[in-house]
Amino acid sequence: MTNHPVEEILHPRAIAVVGASNSSGRGTGFLSPLVELGYKGQIYPVNPKYKEVMGIKAYASVKDIPGVVDYVISSVPASQVLGMIADSAEKGVKAIHLFTARFSETGRQDAIELEQEILKQAKKAGIRLIGPNCLGLYYPGEGISFSSGMPGESGSIGLISQSGSAIHEIVALAAQRGLRFSKAISYGNAIDFNESDYLEYFAQDPETDVVLMYIEGVRDGMRFYDT
Structure with missing residues (x-):
C-alpha cells in the first residue's frame, strides 16, 4: 500500500450503488459485478422504488443505510447528484464514482456549472470524486x-x-x-x-x-x- 490519496479510496468497507434497479442494463450493471467478483464488504442498493434489488435489501437513500458506507457508485440522472452528495456527506462517505453523465462533456453552460457545483459540494464534505461520465x-x-x-x-x-x-x-x-x-x-x-x-x-x-x-x-x- 502507498500513502497516496488515491489509495485511500481503493479499500472500501461498504459500497452503495445509487440508482440500482431490477431492470436490465446499468440498473444491475454495477451491482452484478460486485457480487460476481466476490466483493467482501457490504453492498447496499439504493433506490426508493425497490425493497430489494437482485435479492439484496434496498434503501431509499444513502443516509438511510444502517451501516458504514465508504464508497458510492452513482447511476442516477445529473439532476439528482447534488442531493445524493448531500446524503453521502451526512453518511460520512469517502468517495463517489460518478457514472452519471451529461455534464461538461455536453458543452452546455448549465451542465458545466452543475459539474462545478458538484465538485464544490464534494470538496466541502471531504468526498473525493471519480469522474463524472466514467466507468x-x-x-x-x-x-x-x-x-x-x-x-x-x-x-x-x-x-x-x-x-x-x-x-x-x-x-x-x-x-x-x-x-x-x-x-x-x-x-x-x-x-x-x-x-x-x-x-x-x-x-x-x-x-x-x-x-x-x-x-x-x-x-x-x-x-x-x-x-
Missing part, C-alpha cells in the same frame, strides 16, 4: 468491477483510461491474451482526481509493474510530464 474502478484484488465477465485474477498492469468503452475493450482483449491487471481506472471528466494523480499513484503502487494509459486530454501538461 470507474476495476480492482480484482478487492472484488470491485464495473462490468460482469471481468477476470477475477490480479496481474501487475495498471490501466488508466479516460474512455469507458476503451477501458472495457482493453481489459477484455488483454484477458484473451492471458494478461491481468492490478487495477484499472476509468476517470471521464476528471473534475477531482485526474490522469496525473492516477499515474503518480501507480508509480508508487507495489502491485503494479507497468502502466498503460488511454488519455484523450491532459488537464495539467507540465504536471503530467513531471510525473
Whole structure:
C-alpha cells in the first residue's frame, strides 16, 4: 500500500450503488459485478422504488443505510447528484464514482456549472470524486468491477483510461491474451482526481509493474510530464 490519496479510496468497507434497479442494463450493471467478483464488504442498493434489488435489501437513500458506507457508485440522472452528495456527506462517505453523465462533456453552460457545483459540494464534505461520465474502478484484488465477465485474477498492469468503452475493450482483449491487471481506472471528466494523480499513484503502487494509459486530454501538461 502507498500513502497516496488515491489509495485511500481503493479499500472500501461498504459500497452503495445509487440508482440500482431490477431492470436490465446499468440498473444491475454495477451491482452484478460486485457480487460476481466476490466483493467482501457490504453492498447496499439504493433506490426508493425497490425493497430489494437482485435479492439484496434496498434503501431509499444513502443516509438511510444502517451501516458504514465508504464508497458510492452513482447511476442516477445529473439532476439528482447534488442531493445524493448531500446524503453521502451526512453518511460520512469517502468517495463517489460518478457514472452519471451529461455534464461538461455536453458543452452546455448549465451542465458545466452543475459539474462545478458538484465538485464544490464534494470538496466541502471531504468526498473525493471519480469522474463524472466514467466507468470507474476495476480492482480484482478487492472484488470491485464495473462490468460482469471481468477476470477475477490480479496481474501487475495498471490501466488508466479516460474512455469507458476503451477501458472495457482493453481489459477484455488483454484477458484473451492471458494478461491481468492490478487495477484499472476509468476517470471521464476528471473534475477531482485526474490522469496525473492516477499515474503518480501507480508509480508508487507495489502491485503494479507497468502502466498503460488511454488519455484523450491532459488537464495539467507540465504536471503530467513531471510525473
